[in-house]
Amino acid sequence: MDTSVSDTPKGSFPKSAHLRKHSDFQRVYQQGRRHFSGNMTVFYLPAEVPAPVQAVPGPNGAGTAAQTCAQSQCGVRIGFTVSKALGGSVERNRMRRRTREAVRHHLLMLSGMSGAVDVVINPKKSLLAAEFPQISKEIERAFTVIRRACESGTEAGAAHRGGSRRAEREASSR
Helix, strand or coil: CCCCCCCCCCCCCCHHHECCCHHHHHHHHHHCEEEECCCEEEEEEEECCCCCCCCCCCCCCCCCHHHHCCHHHHCEEEEECCCHHHCCHHHHHHHHHHHHHHHHHHHHHHCCCCCEEEEEEEECHHHHCCCHHHHHHHHHHHHHHHHHHHHHCHHHHHHHCCCCHHHHHHHHCC
């Protein structure tokens, strides 16, 4: 028996997938790549993943999940920034909720990648008037671009070396 209320995709956006630290947001802005769409700008940076920690047997003989690899270090982390210039708190929170819901629907697109990636979504004022299917389609397209860039290794390699093309130009001009 089907107990679903609607035909919306069942996805989750756990707290461990949230980007939280100010320094992480700044790193993504400064060293990451950008993807522009009609209602948002998506910044992304393949994150450097530390070597996996060996699982230490616990009291029941198995290693804990935290010991093998913390979710925040070996997966996708997504953050949202909504400037005060975009409106009052009601409008900003509505934009954040709408983008978070679209991310929840498409987060599985980024799972299973070989490396970790940090993503920051920065909505535009037009997001308030956009229909949800359009927002969802823009998130899906952004995640496709991010996955392709991270798997190809070309853009990811530049990001792992510590910056963007601008940083490379500045370094070569010195």
